[in-house]
Structures are given as structure tokens and as C-alpha cells.
Amino acid sequence: MSQIPHHPVLLNILQEVFGYAAFRGAQEAIIQHVTGSGDALVLMPTGGGKSLCYQIPAIARHRAGQGVTVVVSPLIALMHDQVGALEEAGVHAAFLNSTLSNEQASQVEREMMRGRLVMLYAAPERITNPRFLAQLDSLYERGLLSLFAIDEAHCVSQWGHDFRSEYLALSLLHERYPEVPRIALTATADELTRADIIERLRLEEARVFISSFDRPNIRYTIVEKDKPREQLLRFIREEHEMDAGVVYCQSRKKVEETADWLVSEGIKALPYHAGLDASLRQKHQDRFLREDSIVMVATIAFGMGIDKPDVRFVAHLDLPKNIESYYQETGRAGRDGEAAEAWMAYGLADVVNQRRMIDESPAGEEFKKGQRGKLDALLALAEATDCRRVRLLAYFGEASTSCGNCDNCLHPPATWDATESARKLLSCIYRFHQNGGQRFGAGHLIDVLRGKVTDKVTQYGHQSLSTWGVGADLPETQWRAVLRQLISLGHVLTEGEYMTLALADSARAVLKGEVQLLLRVPTVAPKRGKLSRVA
Ligand code: ADP
Ligand code: ZN
Numbered sequence: 001m002s003q004i005p006h007h008p009v010l011l012n013i014l015q016e017v018f019g020y021a022a023f024r025g026a027q028e029a030i031i032q033h034v035t036g037s038g039d040a041l042v043l044m045p046t047g048g049g050k051s052l053c054y055q056i057p058a059i060a061r062h063r064a065g066q067g068v069t070v071v072v073s074p075l076i077a078l079m080h081d082q083v084g085a086l087e088e089a090g091v092h093a094a095f096l097n098s099t100l101s102n103e104q105a106s107q108v109e110r111e112m113m114r115g116r117l118v119m120l121y122a123a124p125e126r127i128t129n130p131r132f133l134a135q136l137d138s139l140y141e142r143g144l145l146s147l148f149a150i151d152e153a154h155c156v157s158q159w160g161h162d163f164r165s166e167y168l169a170l171s172l173l174h175e176r177y178p179e180v181p182r183i184a185l186t187a188t189a190d191e192l193t194r195a196d197i198i199e200r201l202r203l204e205e206a207r208v209f210i211s212s213f214d215r216p217n218i219r220y221t222i223v224e225k226d227k228p229r230e231q232l233l234r235f236i237r238e239e240h241e242m243d244a245g246v247v248y249c250q251s252r253k254k255v256e257e258t259a260d261w262l263v264s265e266g267i268k269a270l271p272y273h274a275g276l277d278a279s280l281r282q283k284h285q286d287r288f289l290r291e292d293s294i295v296m297v298a299t300i301a302f303g304m305g306i307d308k309p310d311v312r313f314v315a316h317l318d319l320p321k322n323i324e325s326y327y328q329e330t331g332r333a334g335r336d337g338e339a340a341e342a343w344m345a346y347g348l349a350d351v352v353n354q355r356r357m358i359d360e361s362p363a364g365e366e367f368k369k370g371q372r373g374k375l376d377a378l379l380a381l382a383e384a385t386d387c388r389r390v391r392l393l394a395y396f397g398e399a400s401t402s403c404g405n406c407d408n409c410l411h412p413p414a415t416w417d418a419t420e421s422a423r424k425l426l427s428c429i430y431r432f433h434q435n436g437g438q439r440f441g442a443g444h445l446i447d448v449l450r451g452k453v454t455d456k457v458t459q460y461g462h463q464s465l466s467t468w469g470v471g472a473d474l475p476e477t478q479w480r481a482v483l484r485q486l487i488s489l490g491h492v493l494t495e496g497e498y499m500t501l502a503l504a505d506s507a508r509a510v511l512k513g514e515v516q517l518l519l520r521v522p523t524v525a526p527k528r529g530k531l532s533r534v535a
Helices: 008-020 027-035 051-063 078-086 104-113 126-127 131-139 163-176 193-198 228-241 252-264 278-290 323-330 350-359 365-383 388-395 419-434 442-450 455-460 476-488 509-512
Strands: 040-043 068-072 093-096 117-123 143-150 180-184 207-210 219-224 245-248 268-272 297-298 311-314 340-346 413-419 492-495 500-503 516-520
Touching: 008 027, 008 051, 027 040, 027 051, 027 207, 040 078, 040 131, 040 193, 051 068, 051 143, 051 180, 078 093, 078 117, 093 104, 104 131, 117 126, 126 131, 126 163, 131 143, 131 163, 163 193, 163 268, 180 193, 219 388, 228 340, 228 350, 252 268, 268 278, 297 455, 323 365, 323 388, 350 476, 350 492, 365 388, 365 476, 419 442, 419 476, 419 492, 419 500, 419 509, 442 455, 442 476, 476 492, 476 516
Parallel strands: 040 180, 040 207, 068 117, 068 143, 093 117, 143 180, 219 340, 245 297, 245 311, 268 297, 311 340
Antiparallel strands: 413 516, 492 500
């Protein structure tokens, strides 16, 4: 058995091969552990520096005569980039995937079989290829199979949004090559996913390294949608004049409309979505990277692999589908460590939309249940009246205290007890149902509660309901907030094309007064000062 390289050797590799002065965060501990043949599960946010966590052990172990590190990655573009960068730095690396000709693939295999390759990047489906396995067997028998790195390890979990069935086969690595250490890496760290990774990849013995997900220089703000475009414009004008930023919208159409509108208001905005011509997309991306104050209005097609350090804000005009997406998208702000802002406008329609997308997706019931749970967590964040950061970090399993740099910390919202109003609202839905089984949407419900005479009210004779006008004391916006909260909490269900409302079983507890509901008092958004720097 060769000597385990000690710290100065590893630091030397960091400096000589990669040109960095010092390790970041948990990198050093992870690299040391893996280089010394320990299994590891690494949870680190995007941009945290996961790659070095297996690249440096790979180099150190190769130098110590332990052979080839196999890196499993589902992202072909990322494989190409990394292999290119490694070769540039003088580290012998290659990849095997469907983009190679037979000729090229055999060349790579020869290098691997001689044990000359330091790192081999492979797509997950390769691992079940009998020919490839026979090659790994041969390396293993000769003591030249050094390490397995499993990137994007959350792909093994069905809870995640990018489950890949080929990842399930990776458990065989442990069964077949028990002596070879493994490091699994991911930026998705909620507890369900984490438990899944450990179980399915047979990492029970692995040391788990969890890095903080906190991005202290990002200020989180979530506002209620009123006139979202005007709210966005005000936000940009008042706080981010001449700043580079990204505005995320859900649909291509909305991207185009929003970009056009911002331009007409004098903002340097450009659209970006997968439906645009590739050359135009490239052009917009280049301008965003090169110029100082471009606002990119984009679908989530924009962002992967874009490394612009001085993005000062990320705004959402539509709700992302879960906290992971929200975190990843907002995380593109303030990479340089300077003050930056994550701003989102959200409303009742967002909740209904996201729920409907899950309901109507062709996925299985079990999967949908997971997705609904994740959406609920995001809604709870959006509705929160306490520190956003505490909520966000808690989702990633991290405890923290009020941050002083989110909207709720800076302007603690007044709350009101909405328990009684929620009961009125739920009984009104119940009355509709009793009164002929008809279902209605939010607009009509609120009209009835507020006692507003409309054609529809007259048509259905809803003036005679016992809940008619019982909510005249509250304005419509406040009723919408109550309903939004009840939908977020799953007490009210929305159905069908017209988003009609129905009671969930859990509504019973609220009707009985067993659940207290505290809501924020709707306010006109306070005018906020310019961002101050965060130490
Ligand atoms: P992740 O895979 O976690 O998203 P990467 O491995 O791509 O992150 O690293 C993100 C960026 O940080 C890269 O540009 C990388 O070169 C850089 N980086 C990683 N570790 C260090 C370090 N110790 N010092 C300086 N830069 C680093
Ligand atoms: Zn806070």
C-alpha cells in the first residue's frame, strides 16, 4: 500500500496545477479524507468548488501509483469543459460518451487500460456496459482503479427533479469494487434526497460533508404581486439603475413581452429563451457578459454555466417550482461577494399555476406527492413573516438566526390573526357545495363573502347563502391573501380549467378552529434605501 499523501502535497497540487492560493471551505478536509481512501458524500452549493474535491485526490492518488479515477457525470457539456481544462493544466484526462467515434473511444480505452489516465469522465449508462465493466475489472485486479467520483449524485433520487434511472445501477460499484473509495457530490441537500443518496448508492459508511448554503451578501425580498411589471420597474429604477441583472419569467412569451416593455421604459433589457435563434441567443449572452448594465429577461434556459461575478440582482416574475430552483437561480447574483439582491413578486395565480402543472404532469402519483411537498416548502417561504434566510437555510438542513438582510428582518411585517376569516372562507366553499354541488373560482367566492351583487350571484341565488356578505369588513386583496395561504397550506384545492375551489380533508381542522392562521398585513411596499455593502 502506498503512502497517503499529506497536506503539503495536496496544497502543492492546488497551487501548481490549478493556480489557486488556498483551499476554500471544506475542500481541504474532503480532499484529505478521500485521498486517504475514505468514502464521502459532499453537499456543497453550486459554485462552491466541488470539482477540486475529486480532482485533487485523483491526481494525488495517481501520482502514488493508484491508477485511474472514474468520474460519473450526466452532463456532457461539463465533461468536455472539465477534460479540456485538465489537459490544459497538464493532467491527463479523457471522457467516454456517445459523442465519440469508435476510433476515439478505443484510443481513450487504451490510455485507461495502461493506467496512464488520471481521470476518466463517463456518462452513467456506461457503468452498466459489460465491455466497460470488464475493463474496470481488469484495472481493479491490477490495483489500478483508484477512485469513483459520482457527480450530481441527487440524480439517483426520485425526489429530485432530475432523476436518472441509470444512476440506480451505480450501487454496483460498491458491490463489485469494495476496495475502491467513492465520493458522491451534489448541490441538492434536502434531507429526503440526502437519505436517498446514501441508501441507493450504498454510502452508509461515508463521511458526510455539508457546506453552508448561506450567501450572506444576497438580500432576499419577496413582495405580493400587485402590478408586477410596475413593481419590477420600480425595483430596478430605485435600487438597481445601471446594474446587471437577470429577470426570470416562466414562459417565452412573457420573456419577450417583459423585455420589450422594459426597453420601452428605457432599461437596457434583452430577451433570452430556448425558442430564440441560437446565434441571437449567443449574441445576447455575450452582451450580458461583456457590458456593464444589461438586464437579461430569461426563462430558466438561461444561467447554466454562466459565470458573471457582478450580477447585482436576480428577479422572479413567476414562482420557481421549488426551493432548490429558487436557490440556484437567485444564487447567480453577487458571485463577487458584493451586496446583491434576490427579488420576487408572487401572487395567488402563481400558486394555482404551479399546483396545476404538477397535477397535469404525466408523472406517477408518488412523484407528484414529492413535488407538491417541495412546492409547499417554497410557498411557506414566500408567505413567511419571519426571516427568509432562516427558512431557506433550514430547508437545506442548516440552523441559523435572523439575518438582518432580508425584507422581513429589515421591515418586520405586521401580522393579523386570520383564523376567523379563514373559517368564513372555508364555510363559504362548503355552502356552495351543499347548494347544488357547484364549484366556483376565487373571484366569485370573494364577491359572495364581501356581499357584492353580480350577475353570477343573482343567477345562482347566492344572496341567500348564510355566508353572504359575512366578509364585507375585509378588502378584496386581504381575502386573496387568506385564500392564497389556505391553498398554500393545502386546505383548499384548485381544480380544472377554471381553477374552481374545493375543500381538502385538512380544512376540517381549520373550520373547527384548531389551526391558527397568522398573515402579513398587506401594505404598500415600503420605499427602501439603496443597498449598503455587507461586510
Ligand atoms: P461547483 O461544481 O461546486 O459548482 P466548481 O467546482 O465548478 O463548483 O467551482 C466553482 C468555481 O470556483 C470554479 O471557477 C473554480 O475554479 C473555483 N474554485 C474552486 N475552488 C477554489 C479555490 N480553492 N480557490 C479559488 N477558486 C476556486
Ligand atoms: Zn432575515
